[in-house]
Amino acid sequence: MATAGKVIKCKAAVAWEPNKPVVIEEIEVAPPQANEVRIKIVATAVCHTDLYHLLESMAIGGFPTVLGHEGAGIVESVGPGVTEFQPGDKVIPVTLSQCRKCRFCQSPRTNQCEVAWTRIRQEIMSSVVSRMTCKGKRVNQFMGTSTFSEYTVVDEIAVAKIDPDAPLDKVCLIGCGVCTGYGAAVNNAKVEPGSSCAVFGLGAVGLATVMGCKAAGAKRIIAVDVNPDKFGKAKVLGATECVNPKDHDKPISEVLAEMTNGGVDFSFECVGNVEVMRSALESCIASWGVSVIVGWTDMYDVAIPPGHLIAGRTWKGTVFGGFKSKDGVAEMVKAYMDKKLNLDELITHNVTLDQINDVIELMRHGKCIRAVMSVSPQ
Numbered sequence: 001m002a003t004a005g006k007v008i009k010c011k012a013a014v015a016w017e018p019n020k021p022v023v024i025e026e027i028e029v030a031p032p033q034a035n036e037v038r039i040k041i042v043a044t045a046v047c048h049t050d051l052y053h054l055l056e057s058m059a060i061g062g063f064p065t066v067l068g069h070e071g072a073g074i075v076e077s078v079g080p081g082v083t084e085f086q087p088g089d090k091v092i093p094v095t096l097s098q099c100r101k102c103r104f105c106q107s108p109r110t111n112q113c114e115v116a117w118t119r120i121r122q123e124i125m126s127s128v129v130s131r132m133t134c135k136g137k138r139v140n141q142f143m144g145t146s147t148f149s150e151y152t153v154v155d156e157i158a159v160a161k162i163d164p165d166a167p168l169d170k171v172c173l174i175g176c177g178v179c180t181g182y183g184a185a186v187n188n189a190k191v192e193p194g195s196s197c198a199v200f201g202l203g204a205v206g207l208a209t210v211m212g213c214k215a216a217g218a219k220r221i222i223a224v225d226v227n228p229d230k231f232g233k234a235k236v237l238g239a240t241e242c243v244n245p246k247d248h249d250k251p252i253s254e255v256l257a258e259m260t261n262g263g264v265d266f267s268f269e270c271v272g273n274v275e276v277m278r279s280a281l282e283s284c285i286a287s288w289g290v291s292v293i294v295g296w297t298d299m300y301d302v303a304i305p306p307g308h309l310i311a312g313r314t315w316k317g318t319v320f321g322g323f324k325s326k327d328g329v330a331e332m333v334k335a336y337m338d339k340k341l342n343l344d345e346l347i348t349h350n351v352t353l354d355q356i357n358d359v360i361e362l363m364r365h366g367k368c369i370r371a372v373m374s375v376s377p378q
């Protein structure tokens with residue numbers, strides 16, 4: 001490639017400060033250093049975690065930054081020491097690394113990677129030295145990925161190689177929300193055939209959880225959201241019933257307990273709200289119920305009576321749906337190519353990166369599931 005080894009000037013959406021619209025700017029992206037890969041991003045979507053960092057988190061650090069962590073692209077060039085990737089490879093950058101060498105990567109008990117785990121700096125939500133600058137200022141790379149840019153540089157341990165025939169404007173969703181939700185059901189909860197499940201929050205993450213529950217053979221999948229506009233998609237993707245907590249005077253956990261003779265076998269919180277996390281736990285049956293926290297927040301602690309757990313419920317969380325990132329992404333792309341995974345239903349809008357502030361508004365107001373933005377031409 002003519003650009004290899006050179007600084008690339010390109011377009012990116014820069015978040016200069018929290019609670020303000022992002023700005024399309026020209027940025028400079030440095031060449032990849034040792035063990036890094038420079039990627040031309042072709043398509044990307046907004047996940048609620050981007051919104052959380054921009055609009056909701058109390059953390060004031062981390063700006064300016066280029067957000068975006070659900071994207072797909074093509075390798076433009078590689079740094080010294082990179083052997084797994086070549087220019088032209090189709091890839092998905094991931095927030096969770098898989099170095100394959102550390103004790104976590106070598107253990108079947110977790111999908112976390114100790115390398116990223118020790119490196120992540122919470123205050124800037126990044127684990128990498130940024131290769132991006134704008135107007136003479138270094139710009140953080142949110143979650144190490146920064147997919148709201150025509151080009152980005154990512155550590156090779158956080159890049160997944162995918163099927164060269166995969167349509168990037170679809171499989172970009174596998175970079176976060178889809179793996180997270182689907183895997184929460186099949187890997188973390190280990191949903192059993194014939195079981196009952198409740199999924200709280202029907203964004204892309206919750207809808208992917210519904211798909212995971214269905215694939216695992218759940219008999220009842222109760223979809224819960226305060227926005228009834230989400231129920232149509234939930235039904236298409238496998239929900240057997242839909243419940244709006246606002247339609248009931250009693251707590252939603254009591255409503256679900258009545259519907260299921262004491263509580264569901266598996267519940268999932270896909271909202272990022274500590275009250276909902278508690279409700280989800282209380283909605284699963286004592287003795288064997290399993291509740292998985294999928295939504296993200298660091299604003300409040302969550303409190304419950306210890307008796308909820310003493311009674312035999314299990315409470316767990318998930319990062320990236322329990323998938324080891326490189327392996328899981330490749331596996332889920334294959335599932336899409338084999339028509340075993342429905343991504344198309346999650347895409348409600350197709351726009352360009354220039355329209356990112358409109359997409360943020362749509363998501364804020366619950367008007368879209370995923371808007372796929374085209375970034376660079378292929």
Ligand SMILES: NC(=O)c1ccc[n+]([C@@H]2O[C@H](COP(=O)([O-])OP(=O)(O)OC[C@H]3O[C@@H](n4cnc5c(N)ncnc54)[C@H](O)[C@@H]3O)[C@@H](O)[C@H]2O)c1
Pocket residue numbers: 046047048049052176177180200201202203204205206224225226227230245270271272273276293294295296297318319320321363366369
């Ligand atoms: N654990 C992980 O690895 C991981 C990965 C990706 C995303 N997340 C988190 O998952 C969550 C969902 O992400 P998303 O992109 O699907 O978000 P989204 O904003 O598209 O969807 C959230 C849904 O929750 C619903 N909701 C809000 N309040 C509710 C309530 N009280 N009860 C029931 N439903 C309610 C909204 O109406 C909306 O449909 C976010 O918190 C995100 O940060 C976690």
Ligand SMILES: [Zn+2]
Pocket residue numbers: 047048049050069070176177
């Ligand atoms: Zn995400």
Ligand SMILES: [Zn+2]
Pocket residue numbers: 097098099100101102103104105112113114115
């Ligand atoms: Zn590792």
